[in-house]
Amino acid sequence: MPFPILYEDDDLIAVNKPAGILVHRSKASSTRETAMLQLLRDQLGLRVFAVHRLDRATSGVILFAKNSEEAGRLSRQFQERSSDKRYEAIVRGWPKAMRIDYPLVRLDNGQSQEAQSELEILKTVTLPYPSDRYPESRYAWVSLKPETGRRHQLRRHMKHIHHPIIGDTAYGHGVHNRIFRDELHCERLLLHSAELSFVDRQGEQKMIKAPHAEAFQKIIKLFETN
Secondary structure, eight states, X not given: XXXXXXXXXXXXXXXXXXXXXXXXXXXXXXXXXXXXXXXXXXXXXXXXXXXXXXXXXXEEEEEEESSXXXXXXXXXXXXXXXXXXXXXXXXXXXXXXXXXXXXXXXXXXXXXXXXXXEEEEEEEEEESOOBTTBSSEEEEEEEEEESSOOTTXXXXXXXXXXXXXXXXXXXXXXXXXXXXXXXXXXXXXXXEEEEEEEEOTTSOEEEEEOOOOXXXXXXXXXXXXX
16 A cells, blocks of 8 residues: 655655654564655655664654755754654553653663653543453553654653563563554554654754554544543
8 A cells, every 4th residue: 555645746745644654674683674755755756764763563644855965954853853853652450641851771782861851641541451459451542752762762661660561572561462452443652643743854843743543543432532
């Protein structure tokens, strides 16, 4: 299936990335695995450059440039934190709105780096599925804004405050992942890049929004009907 195009002009294109696909190949991935860069190139019939990353398991808006000059300009915005990203996630428990300021160790060399994320609560729900010693389970639909861009930052920050993201096999909680898999038939990581804002080459502020995929929408309905 072609990637849904959210925005396009002469310099760049934003698409809605599905969960489960790499943005581009890495040393850790198979050389035979097709990544978004190759698929989007074939879809558009032109070469594109990744401006930023999303984890394989994360869905949502992602930006590509159509030339190396624009790729460099936009990449600097992300590095200088002059662009904004907002994610949505489903997490275990009912956290409080807060600013998470917790350094993260780099996964490649062990160096500690400052990392900050903003957490807001959109809605909460109690579902009739037992977990651990509790007869029911609490979950929250949250909004997350990373102020820094560390690898797996939001996933690691939510683990740090003991409210891991549902479906996270690396930093999550197995009991709750199984509830969503077995009871709700949802096996994906429930983390979505919902909004991305940046300044285009003409100096105009752009805001791109990505709708949730069907699997994520079904989970959100639980918060709206319970």
